Amino acid sequence: MVIYFSGTGNSKYIADRIAGSLQEKLLCMNERIKSGNTRSVKTGENLIVVVPTYA
Numbered sequence: 001m002v003i004y005f006s007g008t009g010n011s012k013y014i015a016d017r018i019a020g021s022l023q024e025k026l027l028c029m030n031e032r033i034k035s036g037n038t039r040s041v042k043t044g045e046n047l048i049v050v051v052p053t054y055a
């Protein structure tokens with residue numbers, strides 16, 4: 001699974017590319033933070049975290 005946070009879209013672009021080429025699921029942290037969703041996530045064997053430098 002690829003988990004990402006993106007403010008202006010750069011990290012989203014990279015996360016999309018990584019998830020696409022590795023055939024991994026994609027999870028957007030922005031949506032979960034905004035909705036207050038703190039439930040656990042089943043990531044599978046691989047976990048890739050994509051965030052901007054400021055994060």
Ligand SMILES: Cc1cc2nc3c(=O)[nH]c(=O)nc-3n(C[C@H](O)[C@H](O)[C@H](O)COP(=O)(O)O)c2cc1C
Nearest residue numbers: 005006007008009010011012013051052053054055
């Ligand atoms: C408040 C803020 C602080 C940042 N600090 C850094 C930094 O210290 N070093 C750096 O290389 N980029 C820094 N950046 C640039 C972002 O990391 C960069 O533009 C990134 O690609 C933004 O990703 P996003 O489009 O997924 O939000 C900063 C950007 C912002 C808005």
